[in-house]
Amino acid sequence: MTPFTPKLTEAGLNPNVSVDCVIFGFDGERLKVLLIDRDQVISAKGDEKIYALPGNLIKEDENLDEAAERVLFELTGLEDIFLEQFGSFGDPKRLTKEHDSQWLKQIRAHPEARVITVAYYSLIRADQYELHASGFAKDAIWHDIEELPPLGFDHSEIIESALKELKFKSKYQPIGFELLPEKFTLGQLQKLYEAILNIELDKRNFRRKILKMSFLTPLKEKQIGVPHKPARYYTFDRDKYQSYKSQDFYFTL
Amino acid sequence: MTPFTPKLTEAGLNPNVSVDCVIFGFDGERLKVLLIDRDQVISAKGDEKIYALPGNLIKEDENLDEAAERVLFELTGLEDIFLEQFGSFGDPKRLTKEHDSQWLKQIRAHPEARVITVAYYSLIRADQYELHASGFAKDAIWHDIEELPPLGFDHSEIIESALKELKFKSKYQPIGFELLPEKFTLGQLQKLYEAILNIELDKRNFRRKILKMSFLTPLKEKQIGVPHKPARYYTFDRDKYQSYKSQDFYFTL
Numbered sequence: 001m002t003p004f005t006p007k008l009t010e011a012g013l014n015p016n017v018s019v020d021c022v023i024f025g026f027d028g029e030r031l032k033v034l035l036i037d038r039d040q041v042i043s044a045k046g047d048e049k050i051y052a053l054p055g056n057l058i059k060e061d062e063n064l065d066e067a068a069e070r071v072l073f074e075l076t077g078l079e080d081i082f083l084e085q086f087g088s089f090g091d092p093k094r095l096t097k098e099h100d101s102q103w104l105k106q107i108r109a110h111p112e113a114r115v116i117t118v119a120y121y122s123l124i125r126a127d128q129y130e131l132h133a134s135g136f137a138k139d140a141i142w143h144d145i146e147e148l149p150p151l152g153f154d155h156s157e158i159i160e161s162a163l164k165e166l167k168f169k170s171k172y173q174p175i176g177f178e179l180l181p182e183k184f185t186l187g188q189l190q191k192l193y194e195a196i197l198n199i200e201l202d203k204r205n206f207r208r209k210i211l212k213m214s215f216l217t218p219l220k221e222k223q224i225g226v227p228h229k230p231a232r233y234y235t236f237d238r239d240k241y242q243s244y245k246s247q248d249f250y251f252t253l
Numbered sequence: 254m255t256p257f258t259p260k261l262t263e264a265g266l267n268p269n270v271s272v273d274c275v276i277f278g279f280d281g282e283r284l285k286v287l288l289i290d291r292d293q294v295i296s297a298k299g300d301e302k303i304y305a306l307p308g309n310l311i312k313e314d315e316n317l318d319e320a321a322e323r324v325l326f327e328l329t330g331l332e333d334i335f336l337e338q339f340g341s342f343g344d345p346k347r348l349t350k351e352h353d354s355q356w357l358k359q360i361r362a363h364p365e366a367r368v369i370t371v372a373y374y375s376l377i378r379a380d381q382y383e384l385h386a387s388g389f390a391k392d393a394i395w396h397d398i399e400e401l402p403p404l405g406f407d408h409s410e411i412i413e414s415a416l417k418e419l420k421f422k423s424k425y426q427p428i429g430f431e432l433l434p435e436k437f438t439l440g441q442l443q444k445l446y447e448a449i450l451n452i453e454l455d456k457r458n459f460r461r462k463i464l465k466m467s468f469l470t471p472l473k474e475k476q477i478g479v480p481h482k483p484a485r486y487y488t489f490d491r492d493k494y495q496s497y498k499s500q501d502f503y504f505t506l
Contacts, residue, residue, distance in 0.1 A: 016269035090317040
């Protein structure tokens with residue numbers, strides 16, 4: 001974590017357009033989202049802090065995708081992450097709440113400017129990346145999606161929308177297999193889907209449907225040293241998986 | 254069509270953010286897209302005109318959806334159309350082509366400002382709306398999607414992206430049934446899908462798959478006075494159709 005001195009010079013930044021990144025992280029059990037601690041305590045409520053998505057104004061000379069990559073890296077240290085744009089948010093009042101205005105006055109040259117944000121999302125393995133908070137991020141922390149702290153701006157709405165997109169995506173194409181260990185049980189795969197969809201799935205139904213995916217390969221190997229009946233390990237064929245992803249395979253006329 | 258006097262005052266407009274609308278129109282046979290004639294001739298090529306999507310800067314006091322509705326209405330006269338946001342486009346050089354700069358100098362107070370555009374799309378019946386070009390649109394015209402004229406800015410890319418979204422959408426949920434007559438044949442329905450997907454579909458396969466949709470109701474009535482074997486008419490149940498649309502029905506774990 002680098003100490004941050006707020007600077008009111010923002011040469012080269014577009015005052016009206018920002019990017020925000022919703023980084024979902026799966027840790028093998030639960031779905032989390034990456035938030036930055038913007039070092040602001042809500043005074044009325046004592047020591048409760050306000051968190052925010054990693055996001056900032058775009059530079060005049062970069063495109064939106066580049067801005068998202070840069071901002072994510074600058075605030076959290078994450079890089080080489082596949083970011084997908086999923087929507088833009090432009091309520092004229094999205095930055096005008098009291099504590100948001102206060103914070104903007106510390107870090108922006110034009111804190112009163114209206115900002116439209118272009119939002120990106122990604123799903124990564126939460127425990128396989130090192131985080132390095134920097135800039136105006138005092139810290140970068142994974143938060144359980146079900147227990148979010150107070151968030152700045154319209155970031156709750158943006159996370160909600162990203163989550164909807166993620167759930168939707170998981171229904172029409174395989175998703176997140178790359179977040180599992182090299183060999184995994186169908187139980188682990190089910191946990192991934194349950195974390196994304198936030199529901200409990202029927203084990204038998206899940207297995208029947210998921211095994212229709214031709215890129216899943218059963219191994220001879222089974223679990224050892226477990227207190228229950230050892231489960232079979234599976235791998236997946238990355239080439240087939242990718243071609244599955246790029247096809248429109250669930251409803252082809 | 255109202256005569257347009259370019260005004261270099263744009264009080265209340267945000268200089269950096271615009272909306273653009275990709276309105277697809279189905280006329281019973283083909284897929285079209287609505288373009289405005291921005292009254293600019295490419296001099297080097299003689300009388301070739303440049304067209305554009307209906308789009309303009311957002312007002313400071315409106316949200317993005319409101320801006321899209323307003324701009325579409327102001328330029329083309331279309332209103333009460335369901336517009337869906339599908340992406341934002343922000344290449345720093347998207348407005349810098351020579352003929353685009355020239356045109357912007359006529360209509361914008363800050364023609365050199367970088368503009369990020371938030372794009373919306375819709376699919377409507379092309380022959381059931383009256384068009385009234387106004388503002389800087391000299392005319393508003395349906396163009397066959399396969400034969401587009403020269404387009405300003407990055408509007409080819411935006412249309413391409415909207416088309417991808419439309420095709421994709423048609424694969425996972427029923428789409429466009431409301432564009433068909435009250436009673437229609439499966440042949441007419443097939444034409445709709447062929448226009449959207451821009452491919453020829455196998456008649457037998459199409460029927461087999463489409464009839465699985467429980468909201469399609471066969472009527473006793475058949476075509477009369479046709480030179481071929483008369484086809485049966487169908488209607489669709491709008492309530493069931495809507496609930497179908499809102500379900501995740503193609504791949505539910």
